[in-house]
Amino acid sequence: MLCLRRLVRQVAKKNYEKAKSLLEPLAKRGAVEAQFNLGLMYEVGMGITQNHGKSVYWYQKAARQGFAIAQNSLGLAYLNGEGTLQSYEKAVHWFEKAAQQGYAVAQYNLGSRYAKGQGVPQSHKKATSWFKKSAHQGNASAQNNLGAQYLFGRSVPQSYEKAMYWFEMAAQKGEPTGQYNLGDMYAQGQGVPQSHEQAAYWYKKAAQQGHTPAQNNLGVMYIKGEGVPQSQVIAAKWFILAKMAGNDKAANNLNRVQKTMTATEISKAERLAQLWLIIRR
Known part of the structure; x- marks a missing residue:
């Protein structure tokens, strides 16, 4: 002792x-x-x-x-x-x-x-069983994966409502993929009334943690002004960050939006992206 x-x-x-x-x-x-x-x-x-x-x-x-x-x-x-x-x-x-x-x-x-199917024959039934055990103990990654099992109906009856439940459990714990998936559910109105505001909220939560698909989707919402004020500069900022992490969709979106931006706007977006990286360190 x-x-x-x-x-x-x-x-x-x-x-x-x-x-x-x-x-x-x-x-x-x-x-x-x-x-x-x-x-x-x-x-x-x-x-x-x-x-x-x-x-x-x-x-x-x-x-x-x-x-x-x-x-x-x-x-x-x-x-x-x-x-x-x-x-x-x-x-x-x-x-x-x-x-x-x-x-x-x-x-x-x-x-x-x-x-x-790594080291064992692939089995969504066994995967779901273990995800459930872990999720019920509060493991956020398992909660997100269990949500995905319900979303796609892998070994369980397909259910947007149950997918939504587990994504939200994971998202509330700060799990970035869960936040991204929850944002998708709100964006598409799956298992919940469609809400661009809620979609943008959860995409931003995930984006701030460096989740590149969320950064790309958030950028698209800024382009369209859905759930957030329309801003090409902020959109480009998120596209830049996602592109830097290797997201091809964001790279294509950045190329398109920059064609409609002034040199000053592009420079501002680049500065905002660099500032985000500095703060995140």
């Missing part, structure tokens, strides 16, 4: 080297939380040199003791090939270990593998 209190104090002081010196002996003696936290420090380079290989080593130690958070982190390492050879099958193995313990993030990750 005394060592744990000392560790917490060192982390609070951002004395990560000291925290590492406290964690290492505990981890070597088999303390599962110490093993996980040491792995985390190596993964993110928390006050020490980032080392994914050492991160995986300690995650494996904790995961084999049944520590759900470490099992999920080890699954992510295999999924992304960080510190180990990439393997969807091994990622699924560890996600399932953690998911079966009720760990919501792992349930979402496992559902995503079934949805994409």
